[in-house]
Amino acid sequence: MTGPGTSWMSMDAQSTRQAKKRSHSAVYDFRMLDLRGDPGSFEVVIACSPVNRSGTSGTNRLGRTAYMLIDMRKFVIGFAFVLFTGLLTGQNAPVKSRGVPNAPILLEVYSDYQCHFCKILYEQTLVPLEADYVDKGKVYLVHHEYPLTDMHPYAMEAACYACAAHRVGKYEQACDVLFRHQDSWSTSGKIDETVCSVLTPAEAKKVRELAKDPAIAAEVRQEIQAAQAAKVEGTPTVILTYRLKQYRIPGSTGYPILKKFIDQLLSN
Numbered sequence: 001m002t003g004p005g006t007s008w009m010s011m012d013a014q015s016t017r018q019a020k021k022r023s024h025s026a027v028y029d030f031r032m033l034d035l036r037g038d039p040g041s042f043e044v045v046i047a048c049s050p051v052n053r054s055g056t057s058g059t060n061r062l063g064r065t066a067y068m069l070i071d072m073r074k075f076v077i078g079f080a081f082v083l084f085t086g087l088l089t090g091q092n093a094p095v096k097s098r099g100v101p102n103a104p105i106l107l108e109v110y111s112d113y114q115c116h117f118c119k120i121l122y123e124q125t126l127v128p129l130e131a132d133y134v135d136k137g138k139v140y141l142v143h144h145e146y147p148l149t150d151m152h153p154y155a156m157e158a159a160c161y162a163c164a165a166h167r168v169g170k171y172e173q174a175c176d177v178l179f180r181h182q183d184s185w186s187t188s189g190k191i192d193e194t195v196c197s198v199l200t201p202a203e204a205k206k207v208r209e210l211a212k213d214p215a216i217a218a219e220v221r222q223e224i225q226a227a228q229a230a231k232v233e234g235t236p237t238v239i240l241t242y243r244l245k246q247y248r249i250p251g252s253t254g255y256p257i258l259k260k261f262i263d264q265l266l267s268n
Contacts, residue, residue, distance in 0.1 A: 164210035
């Protein structure tokens with residue numbers, strides 16, 4: 001089981017000082033912070049700490065507020081490295097996305113199908129988000145596989161089946177059924193049966209073949225490496241990009257709060 005993401009959203013200098021006194025209430029201040037000082041950094045609020053890949057939590061507990069500087073140059077360098085590696089090897093993981101690529105907001109989600117918090121995020125936040133923003137061209141949603149194999153024995157296999165389903169145009173259906181029946185297959189290990197329940201016989205045959213293809217496993221490992229290069233430490237991790245500014249949003253954030261933040265960004 002994993003914890004939520006690592007950081008929250010920007011605030012101006014005055015609200016930052018106030019937030020240090022208000023602690024958890026600072027999470028609900030949506031005022032933006034202009035870049036200051038080092039143009040490669042901006043200030044964010046950490047709402048809660050993730051559980052890392054080894055299963056241990058960070059020093060900040062849920063609901064505790066702290067402050068840090070995120071150096072955007074580190075992310076750019078890491079992203080460039082992953083892109084360059086993909087070009088050299090000729091292997092780039094297919095993008096699993098929904099919406100218009102030139103939408104004003106990019107929302108990237110790093111998930112583990114066996115992660116309980118990922119299931120909650122998917123069902124309570126991503127599903128309404130798709131209807132309200134993604135399908136209306138306001139948000140471009142990109143899914144990334146990030147199975148935490150040290151903690152979840154079936155996570156890698158589930159990710160491989162999801163990627164295989166993507167090859168036959170059924171990624172969203174596979175994603176939905178895996179989260180919907182997570183409690184069942186997480187116990188029984190019947191991932192094949194779960195995913196193939198939403199496929200035609202011909203699609204199921206193809207997906208079964210692809211799920212065992214080493215190329216699919218390599219695709220998932222490539223996504224894991226890309227996530228690590230982007231400093232993703234746990235699942236679910238949600239990264240929102242708007243006008244070249246990046247915001248890491250805790251996976252525990254409810255849809256009403258995320259919706260309010262997105263509306264404020266779009267109104268600026």
